[in-house]
Amino acid sequence: MGASLYNLSAAELSDLLSHREISASELTESAMGRINSIEPQVNAFLTVTRDHAKKRAAEVDERRARGESLSPLAGIPIALKDNISTRGIRTTCGSAILPQYIPPYDATATRRVYDSGLILVGKANCDEFAMGSSTENSAFGPSRNPWDTSRVPGGSSGGSAAAVASGEAILALGSDTGGSIRQPAALCGIVGLKPTYGRVSRYGLVAYASSLDQIGPMARTVTDTALLMNVIAGHDPSDSTSVTEPVPDFTESCCADVKGLRIGVPQEYFGEGTDREVASSVKSAIDRLCDLGASAESCSLPSTDYALAAYYIIAPAEASSNLARYDGVKYGHRTKEWAGHIGLTEKTRDEGFGDEVKQRIMIGTYALSAGYYDAYYKRAQQVRTLIRNEFDRAFEQFDVLITPTSPTVAFKIGERSNNPLAMKLADVCTIPANLAGIPGISVPCGFHQGLPVGMQILAKAFAEETLFRAAYTYEQSTEWHKQKPNLS
Amino acid sequence: MALTREDVRKVALLARLDLAEGELDMQVGHLNQLLEQFEKLQELDVTGVEPTSHSIPIFNVFRDDIERPSFPREEILANSPEVRNGCIVVPRILEG
Numbered sequence: 001m002g003a004s005l006y007n008l009s010a011a012e013l014s015d016l017l018s019h020r021e022i023s024a025s026e027l028t029e030s031a032m033g034r035i036n037s038i039e040p041q042v043n044a045f046l047t048v049t050r051d052h053a054k055k056r057a058a059e060v061d062e063r064r065a066r067g068e069s070l071s072p073l074a075g076i077p078i079a080l081k082d083n084i085s086t087r088g089i090r091t092t093c094g095s096a097i098l099p100q101y102i103p104p105y106d107a108t109a110t111r112r113v114y115d116s117g118l119i120l121v122g123k124a125n126c127d128e129f130a131m132g133s134s135t136e137n138s139a140f141g142p143s144r145n146p147w148d149t150s151r152v153p154g155g156s157s158g159g160s161a162a163a164v165a166s167g168e169a170i171l172a173l174g175s176d177t178g179g180s181i182r183q184p185a186a187l188c189g190i191v192g193l194k195p196t197y198g199r200v201s202r203y204g205l206v207a208y209a210s211s212l213d214q215i216g217p218m219a220r221t222v223t224d225t226a227l228l229m230n231v232i233a234g235h236d237p238s239d240s241t242s243v244t245e246p247v248p249d250f251t252e253s254c255c256a257d258v259k260g261l262r263i264g265v266p267q268e269y270f271g272e273g274t275d276r277e278v279a280s281s282v283k284s285a286i287d288r289l290c291d292l293g294a295s296a297e298s299c300s301l302p303s304t305d306y307a308l309a310a311y312y313i314i315a316p317a318e319a320s321s322n323l324a325r326y327d328g329v330k331y332g333h334r335t336k337e338w339a340g341h342i343g344l345t346e347k348t349r350d351e352g353f354g355d356e357v358k359q360r361i362m363i364g365t366y367a368l369s370a371g372y373y374d375a376y377y378k379r380a381q382q383v384r385t386l387i388r389n390e391f392d393r394a395f396e397q398f399d400v401l402i403t404p405t406s407p408t409v410a411f412k413i414g415e416r417s418n419n420p421l422a423m424k425l426a427d428v429c430t431i432p433a434n435l436a437g438i439p440g441i442s443v444p445c446g447f448h449q450g451l452p453v454g455m456q457i458l459a460k461a462f463a464e465e466t467l468f469r470a471a472y473t474y475e476q477s478t479e480w481h482k483q484k485p486n487l488s
Numbered sequence: 489m490a491l492t493r494e495d496v497r498k499v500a501l502l503a504r505l506d507l508a509e510g511e512l513d514m515q516v517g518h519l520n521q522l523l524e525q526f527e528k529l530q531e532l533d534v535t536g537v538e539p540t541s542h543s544i545p546i547f548n549v550f551r552d553d554i555e556r557p558s559f560p561r562e563e564i565l566a567n568s569p570e571v572r573n574g575c576i577v578v579p580r581i582l583e584g
Binding site for chain 1: 491496499500502505506508511514515518519525526528530531532534537538539540541542543546547549551559563566567568569570576578579580
């Protein structure tokens with residue numbers, strides 16, 4: 001049994017652990033064995049925390065043996081995206097500017113994961129500072145899609161998605177600024193939730209675009225996603241943008257019931273640029289939900305077409321400010337030879353940052369510079385208001401909106417690296433939710449050419465329960481989530 | 489009004505990026521391509537529309553002024569590029 005434990009869901013494993021049919025140590029061994037055998041093909045991790053995991057698993061087993069009451073996820077292996085701070089464990093953000101950075105503190109999400117007895121098995125690869133849609137911008141090389149290792153796993157939380165899809169971890173945390181949880185979840189055939197902005201503390205999440213960033217859970221089933229959301233959601237005094245909204249038990253929303261659920265189908269998400277097969281998988285999924293008691297109606301969100309442009313002003317503007325801290329002075333990479341203190345910073349940054357990060361810092365700096373602020377940054381923020389208002393109006397009429405998560409299935413490694421526009425279109429369906437701050441979940445809804453397709457469900461702010469209910473009902477009526485990539 | 493090499497050089501100085509010549513040319517092309525896409529936003533009428541900086545209202549948060557331990561000095565210094573006598577070594581910024 002030990003050999004294939006990594007194939008089971010967190011809910012199933014939790015049951016086995018609590019009945020002492022397996023131990024946390026055995027389960028951790030199983031995940032480590034899986035990492036040993038397939039990591040050379042998948043490259044999901046930047047750091048594998050073997051010793052840490054072994055020690056933590058033994059602690060959980062001891063506590064259980066003493067009869068302590070443990071959280072449902074105690075003993076379950078988890079991967080954390082490498083932009084989430086872990087005290088004493090290297091956190092690189094996929095960047096050559098932080099190749100050996102060891103955080104002196106844990107992110108609040110990390111702390112909550114540890115406090116629940118989850119076992120950290122490694123830090124997952126990502127695009128540098130979470131900027132990208134394929135992990136190809138990682139300074140340490142791309143991760144690979146477990147369904148076809150010549151293809152990208154999506155990004156920026158591509159390592160997290162690949163680790164969960166391939167059984168190297170049962171659960172993972174990612175971060176989502178413009179789709180970085182949902183898009184890789186879709187491309188790797190797993191579930192990924194971007195919570196409402198403010199639901200999960202960002203304390204210790206290395207900042208990319210602070211008004212958009214949000215940590216969220218990734219898993220192979222909707223119930224597992226809800227279990228992990230229970231762990232990380234909630235107010236944190238250390239993050240001034242974290243909200244005091246009460247946190248329900250999200251697993252209670254994992255019940256098969258969509259009677260009366262009103263689904264809006266925004267036409268802008270199904271137009272040119274969306275693969276016909278992707279669109280048709282998502283439409284079949286909507287039909288399925290209607291068979292189960294929901295109703296669906298076509299609708300229009302005309303500002304959608306402007307979201308990408310607004311995002312590529314707002315996110316880089318915030319990034320240019322957030323990334324000013326990497327100056328070669330206090331921590332991180334420092335260039336070997338320099339002239340003057342400005343020279344030190346300029347040369348350090350030129351050496352440490354990759355092309356995509358430099359491009360975003362440049363456009364962000366320009367958009368915020370004197371004389372251009374009104375034309376770019378302010379206008380983008382006004383468009384952000386229009387997008388929010390449009391969602392507000394849509395949610396007066398509908399409980400959820402359903403769209404494709406990504407307009408295409410996973411693309412080949414290298415295919416889009418020289419076409420920045422095509423790369424940016426990977427996030428066209430996911431960006432609007434970040435601008436509006438609303439929650440969105442991606443759920444597997446089919447395959448095209450042997451590659452997973454994801455359906456995105458959006459709801460109004462703090463309506464994650466509605467997302468879980470719709471996603472769970474759909475999942476339980478399908479077999480998609482039971483399929484596994486063929487890796488050996 | 490496309491950005492010139494000189495314009496981009498100025499932005500690079502503001503951004504504290506010492507771009508190599510080849511990189512500078514790449515940035516000129518990239519920035520101009522992006523600015524072209526941003527033109528699309530001019531199509532929208534945003535007269536009287538309030539800008540959104542955060543999707544939720546943001547307030548200053550203050551903690552009680554209570555003493556608490558700071559981060560361990562060794563852990564902080566362990567990340568520094570150069571340390572001498574418990575201090576981070578930095579380039580001289582004043583002459584004389």
